Amino acid sequence: MNFHIAKGVFDILPEDPDPQGAWRQSHLWQYVEKTIREIACEFGYQEIRTPLFESTDLFKRSVGLTSDIVTKEMYTFEDKGGRSLTLRPEGTAPILRAFIEKNLNQIAPVHKFFYILPMFRYERQQAGRYRQHHQFGIEAIGNHSPLQDVEGIHLLWTFYERLGIKNVHLHLNSIGNRETRHAYRIALQEYLKPFFEKLSPESKERFQTNPLRILDSKNEADQNILKEAPQILEFLDAQGKAHFEQVCHLLKKIGIPYQINNKLVRGLDYYNHTVFEITSQELGSQNSLGGGGRYDGLMKEMGGADLPAFGFGAGLERVIQTLLAQKAPIPSPSTPLLFLIPMGEAAALKCFEWTCALRKAHLPVEMEMSGKKIKAAMRMANAMHARFILVIGDEELHSGEATLKEMATGREESLSLDLLIHRLQDAFQKNT
Numbered sequence: 474m475n476f477h478i479a480k481g482v483f484d485i486l487p488e489d490p491d492p493q494g495a496w497r498q499s500h501l502w503q504y505v506e507k508t509i510r511e512i513a514c515e516f517g518y519q520e521i522r523t524p525l526f527e528s529t530d531l532f533k534r535s536v537g538l539t540s541d542i543v544t545k546e547m548y549t550f551e552d553k554g555g556r557s558l559t560l561r562p563e564g565t566a567p568i569l570r571a572f573i574e575k576n577l578n579q580i581a582p583v584h585k586f587f588y589i590l591p592m593f594r595y596e597r598q599q600a601g602r603y604r605q606h607h608q609f610g611i612e613a614i615g616n617h618s619p620l621q622d623v624e625g626i627h628l629l630w631t632f633y634e635r636l637g638i639k640n641v642h643l644h645l646n647s648i649g650n651r652e653t654r655h656a657y658r659i660a661l662q663e664y665l666k667p668f669f670e671k672l673s674p675e676s677k678e679r680f681q682t683n684p685l686r687i688l689d690s691k692n693e694a695d696q697n698i699l700k701e702a703p704q705i706l707e708f709l710d711a712q713g714k715a716h717f718e719q720v721c722h723l724l725k726k727i728g729i730p731y732q733i734n735n736k737l738v739r740g741l742d743y744y745n746h747t748v749f750e751i752t753s754q755e756l757g758s759q760n761s762l763g764g765g766g767r768y769d770g771l772m773k774e775m776g777g778a779d780l781p782a783f784g785f786g787a788g789l790e791r792v793i794q795t796l797l798a799q800k801a802p803i804p805s806p807s808t809p810l811l812f813l814i815p816m817g818e819a820a821a822l823k824c825f826e827w828t829c830a831l832r833k834a835h836l837p838v839e840m841e842m843s844g845k846k847i848k849a850a851m852r853m854a855n856a857m858h859a860r861f862i863l864v865i866g867d868e869e870l871h872s873g874e875a876t877l878k879e880m881a882t883g884r885e886e887s888l889s890l891d892l893l894i895h896r897l898q899d900a901f902q903k904n905t
């Protein structure tokens with residue numbers, strides 16, 4: 474019987490035989506994840522990992538009952554004890570759940586978390602949209618200041634910059650507080666009423682349930698209707714306005730270009746004030762590299778302290794695809810420094826001892842372990858991109874000397890085996 478991978482998910486492999494699957498190579502993921510860890514550390518964020526599934530109610534109550542995630546996309550199942558559980562579709566709600574449950578507010582002075590975790594959404598399959606995707610995210614809890622918003626945006630901006638990704642655009646908006654959104658909702662419905670019959674079926678549905686989401690409709694007719702629609706920024710109160718102005722001011726100060734996009738509302742219900750998205754042209758219609766914003770009321774709504782918060786989530790699949798599309802410089806995957814080829818059983822035992830000793834000295838070493846003839850073993854060393862090879866037979870064992878060959882240059886060096894470790898350590902450290 475042949476088994477196939479489930480729809481909308483993918484394997485991450487050392488090498489992917491499918492030419493379209495270059496982004497699924499594990500060394501790219503390791504490089505991006507390493508960069509994340511470096512930057513998160515520089516910005517003072519600590520790693521958090523939450524379980525793959527949570528109670529279904531957690532997502533219903535936080536992400537929002539009318540959101541696409543809750544209405545259409547959750548992987549929900551009943552466990553053997555009759556509990557309704559859901560595979561994590563996003564990272565914010567579980568982190569607040571952990572924060573409240575573990576009383577982290579009382580324990581640590583800094584509440585700045587980052588995560589690299591898989592998320593699960595039952596999406597229509599298309600390029601850039603997967604049923605399991607991976608997010609790099611941050612959640613910074615407890616700070617009201619616009620400085621926090623800009624620190625978060627700066628962190629994500631730095632991530633793309635350090636990876637060498639170009640032509641990214643920061644879209645920025647504010648959706649104010651609850652009163653702002655209530656007043657705006659009424660104004661938007663009033664404006665849209667005369668056009669109701671001309672709206673797309675999806676927008677008609679959202680007219681009552683979540684009219685703000687009509688703003689990010691992809692339908693051209695909807696967008697034409699919206700051209701003269703009232704703008705949410707005009708509904709901000711003095712405090713909301715001051716917060717937004719300060720965010721814009723700080724972004725200018727640190728040289729991050731942005732464009733205000735008054736139709737940006739985001740698809741999860743918990744946001745207020747600042748919302749943002751970073752896009753790349755390389756990604757076609759699924760062009761959002763990452764996005765997030767402030768969610769000051771969520772912690773309290775979930776039964777915790779009344780603490781403000783700011784965060785974002787950024788899809789790793791899309792980052793890696795953009796890296797490749799833009800031919801950004803990517804470090805080569807690590808390869809063996811030395812490939813040992815034994816000729817005969819006695820040599821194989823000796824080579825194995827050396828392999829263990831060299832690995833103990835932290836050197837990446839491989840040996841041929843299946844008794845291949847010299848030609849086949851050399852082909853293997855080549856395929857692995859080994860830097861040096863060393864062939865050991867009875868003669869070498871006898872004399873205690875062998876010839877170290879550098880594959881790229883063909884340069885050969887006769888060495889006593891005792892010196893081998895030092896020579897290789899030297900080559901590895903100095904890359905000479």
Ligand code: HAM
Pocket residue numbers: 562563564565594596601602603604605606607608610611612741761762763764765766768783784785786787788789790791
């Ligand atoms: P989100 O906009 O739903 O936000 O997802 C964040 C990012 O994850 C998107 O910008 C996109 O890059 C990626 N993404 C989302 N869905 C998929 C998918 N099906 N396939 C591939 N990539 C995808 C959130 O999830 C919020 N929790 C972000 C946040 C954190 N806000 C505050 N804190």
